[in-house]
Amino acid sequence: MKEFIDNRVILWDFDGVIVDSMAVREKGFWETLSNYPEEEVKQLIDYHKRNGGLSRYVKFRYFFENIREEEVSEKKVAELSSSFSTIMRKSLVNKEILIGEVLDFIENHQEEFKMHIVSGSDGEELRFLCDQLGISSYFKSIEGSPTPKISLVKNLLERTKYDKQKVCLIGDSINDLDAAEYNDIDFFGYNNQELKNKAGYIENFR
Structure with missing residues (x-):
C-alpha cells in the first residue's frame, strides 16, 4: 500500500x-437546539456522528427536513449556524x-x-x-x-x-x-x- x-x-x-472536538460539537448542537424535543436532537447527533465531514448547514437542514419533516428557510439555517458558531468560538479555543x-x-x-x-x-x-x-x-x-x-x-x-x-x-x-x-x-x-x-x-x- x-x-x-x-x-x-x-x-x-x-x-x-x-x-x-466531537464532544464539543455535540454539546453545541444540544445548546443550539435546546428548544426542540430531546429525541429529535438525539437523532441529529446520531446523524452528526455518522457524517462528520458534512457542514452544520447540511445538518441543520437535515434536522428540519428529515427528522422534523418540515420546511426550513435559508435564513433559519443561517441563524442556527451562527448561534452554533458563537458557541464553538468560545469552546474550541483550547490547545x-x-x-x-x-x-x-x-x-x-x-x-x-x-x-x-x-x-x-x-x-x-x-x-x-x-x-x-x-x-x-x-x-x-x-x-x-x-x-x-x-x-x-x-x-x-x-x-x-x-x-x-x-x-x-x-x-x-x-x-x-x-x-x-x-x-x-x-x-x-x-x-x-x-x-x-x-x-x-x-x-x-x-
Missing part, C-alpha cells in the same frame, strides 16, 4: 484529525483539544509537505480557531463550509495545479473519503476504525 508520506501535498480534515501526535507531525514536517485544511466546519470560524490555537502558519490555505468538501478539494486542485498523484487527503469520515475519490486523489483514514477496510489507514503519526 502506498504510504501517505509518499505524497508531497497533504489536505487535512480538521475535526477528529487535528482537534479532538488541550489539539491531537498531540498530529500536531507534532505537522510541526516537524511543515517544510517537507505543502499542507492545507479542507473542513466541513464553517470557514470563517475555522480560520479564527486556527489563529487562536496558533497553527495557521503551518497551512497554505484554510477552507471550510458552506462550500461542500468535494467542491473545496476540487477548487483547491484547480487553483494550485497540483499533480494529483502527489496529493492525499487525511480524514476521519466517509464524507472525506468521498471527497478524495471524487477528485481522484489518495485518501488515508485516521481516528475512525470503520474506515480501515475502505482505504489506506494511519494508525498513528508517531
